[in-house]
Structure formats: structure tokens, C-alpha cells
Amino acid sequence: MATAPYLEFDGVAKYFGDLEVVAPSFDLTIQRNEFVVFLGPSGSGKTTLMRMVGGLETPTYGEIRLDGQPIGEPDRERGMVFQSYSSFPWLTVAENVAYGMKYRLDLTPERKKARLDHYLKLVGLTDFADFYPNKVSGGMRQRIAIARTLAAGSEVLLMDEPFGALDAQRREGLQIALRRIHRQDAKTIIFVTHDVDEAVFLADRIIVFSKRPARMLEDVDISAELGPERTLELRDSEAFFKLRTRILKLVRAATGEEEKV
């Protein structure tokens, strides 16, 4: 893996008025093609950090750089996948995915069509192309959002609890799909979740946050222990179980006494 820094948080701090959300000074360097999971107590500032990468908030202090360039306005280079309202109800599945390319002038209509078909297939939605989002499952709606950001050509995927509202069965399917997409399409992903199991399964690297204001408590290299390949069998392995327990303890410590019961 190349070691040139790709996404850098450099001395970042964030305040909403008097509310300190990200404590100074937050430093983090993410490599290209890394899958980083943010894990931490509710309200700690994970979403805020991610939104700053998206250009939807600006750091009060410090700077975030992508490929050496300071991050400015939102851009299709950095795509967002939200937990809810993640697709437009008035567009069909295919139209939603194609919306990712709507403002791209560098693609011919034929190229767009080819990309649309490719990404629909990649997320397994080809058969549902003409359905409206309210006629497909919640899991499929999240797939729409993922395909849209990929079609847009985003290099960085910012995913804020994208599977939070789904049942365990669906989550597992999507996790495997996402991990496969990550390897196949070589994207850099920041993924926020509350689910330790999900975090360990998906991540190359887990950042554990403190309570608000957000501070990095631990930076755990998951790939060093589990390798890049994630399968269902891995989930039942002892290595996975041990790692999960370790992370769980970290999160409990971060969350504090009240939730130890």
C-alpha cells in the first residue's frame, strides 16, 4: 500500500458557537483505498468530522486536505451516503443512480448508460431498475445511494450509519457487498457506525472516539489482524471474536460508567 498521505486532518477543531464538538487538535491521516470506521459514543462529533470532509461544514481551526489540496465546497469527489432520505422518491432506481452523473459533462450519453448498467449490476439492482424507491426494501435503497456515489465518480465515500435502520440479515448482506465493492473499485471509505460487529467486519482501521468533544482514543489496525479478505466464516473465527471483544471494551470505556450495566 502506498504510504503517501491521501486524506489528512491537520490540527482540526470544530465549535458550534460555544459547543466544542471536535477538540483541538485533531490529526488523522488516511491512506488511499483505506476503509476507515469511526466508532464512538452518541453525539461525540463523528458526523461532524465526516461532514467537514464532505465540505458540508468547515473546521473552526485547522485544515483538511485531500491529495494535498485543502477541502472546499462539496464536490462529487466526495460522495455521501446517509442513513435516511438517501435516495429521491420521485426518481426510479435507475434514475436515482444516473442522477450521480447528471452534472458530469465529461461523459457521453453512451458512456453514462454503460456506467449506469455497470453500477446497477455491481450493487445487484438491475432487476429493480424501473421501481420507485418506495417499492423496494430499505437495504436496496441504501444500495441505490452507494451506486449513485460510485456512478458520480466519487473517490471518497462518506457513509453515516448507512445500515443503521436495517435488520441484521440485510446488514450482513450489504456489509459483504460493500467490502467487495471497496476492493473492486478501490475507493477510500469513511464509515460511521455504532455497531462494533459491523465495524470490525468492515474496517481496515477503526478509530475509536471519546465522548464529546471528539478526541481520538485508539487507532486500531484491523487488517493487520484479520487480513483484507472478509467472509462469513471469518465472522465466526476466534480472531474476529477476540478483536471484537477488545474494541467493545474500548467503546465501553469511552462511553463511560452509566452504560456498563
Place this chain on the structure above:
Amino acid sequence: MSTSKAILSTAAGGSAGNAASKPRSHPRKRTRNQFFAFRGTLSKRAQIITAAFASLFVLGLWEISTRLGWINAVFLPPPTVTIETLWNMILHKNLLWHAGVSTLRIWVAFSLSVIMAVPIGIAMSSFRGVGAALEPIVDFIRYLPVPALVPLSIIWFGVGETTKIFLLWLGTFFQLVLLVADDMRRVPQEYVEISYTVGARPAQMLSDVAFRAMLPSLFDNLRITLGWCWTYLIIAEIVAADNGLGFVIWAARRYMNTSEVMAGVVTIGLIGLVTDQVLRLLHKRLFRYL
């Protein structure tokens, strides 16, 4: 347990209209009607029958109470007489023409309101500066009762068409602006951000996403405000007109011709009913995805 099953089965029955969700083939569609269950479901047929019965009941009661002399027919002519008068007025008194004039006034004034209110309302909730500047003004005028401004508008515009259009516009524009602003405010922030993060410029985001997202609720609000127009129209036509339904009603009053008054009122009700049903149908057609 059994009740929840019943709810499930009726819910399935209710949505069986969509061809996609009809895999099972029951010999007969089973729909248990839930007249008095909170948010219960009722089959389309049961709803129509209920509506017809309720209407007939009211009409019947009205007819009987005037026929039996409980109510003086001079004050409240029975439905049969009203309908007869209505028919005679269509044949001999140009009722349809008057109705047409009124409807035209409403559409002209209402279109004017909409054309102005939609962009201004959107601007008010999209740009804090515009909102801050206009909200107090709009809020002030919104609370002025339209009838209170009739004398002023006659002084300003005389008794011609301008006064009527102005009064109708006054009654709807300021309400509509705030409703539109609210519709825009309720567009989920996520939609806006999705749009920006695939590379839309603000104008593209507004037209392709925010406006599109608010359309169903905007349509609903237009449908509702259109109904209010009739209130202001009648006021305007009573005060200053020699045609239109308000004029017809007011002229009939002078001769205590209550059946003609009733016929005029019923005409307004019918126009309202038909317009509303057409717009509802259109809403269903336009926003199938909901």
C-alpha cells in the same frame, strides 16, 4: 393477535390495486371494513356507499323538514325546489355564464397569486436575508381581513375587474407565500446535500431537487388555497359587480327569492366539489411514487 391479523389482511387488500403486489389469488378479495377503528381501513366501495348514504340522509332530512313545515320553506327551500330553480336559472337566467365569469375571475387572480407566491416563497426560505426582510411584512398583511380592505380597493381601482382580481389576490397571495416557504423548508437537508455532493450548482440543486421534492405538498397547498378564493370572490362580487355568482345571489336576496339564493350557493358548492376531485385525481396521477 387476531385483530392485528385482520389489520394486516385489510391493508393488503387495500393496496392490491397495484398490479405488482398481487401474487396470491384469493377466490374473493377479503376486506373487513373498519368503520370506527382508529385509522382503520375501508374499501373503496364501502366509502362511496357511506358517502352516498350520508348525503342522501342530509338531503332527505332537509326535504322532509321543509315539507312538514318544521322550517319555513321561504327561508330554506327544500332540495327539490332548489334543483328545479337551478335548472330554470340555467335555461333562462344565464346561470352558467355567471358561473363561468366567476370561475374565470378566480383562475386569473389565483394564477397571479401562484406565479408571484411560488418564487417569492422559495426565496424566503432559501435565503435568510430575503426571509428576514419579507416575513414581518407578509405576516402583517396576512392578518388583515380582506373585507376590511374592500373600501380602499374600490377607492384605488374603482368597481371594475381590477378590484375583484386585487381582492382575490390579496386574500391568497400572502397566505400562499408562507405556505410555499414552509414547503421548501421541509425539504430534507439530505436531498440538498446529495445534490451538492454529486456536483450540482445551487441553481441546479434548487430546480432539480428542492423544487421537485416540494412539489407534492405545494400542489396540496394550492388545492386548498384555491378553495378560499371563493370566499373572497363572493365578497368582491356582492360589493361591486353586475355579473358572477356573487351578484346572482345578492340580486336574488333583494326579492327574498331564497330558492335562487340557494341555487347560487349550490352552484358554488358543486364547482368546488368537482374542482377538488379533479385536482385530487391529478395529484394521484402526478405523484404516483408517493
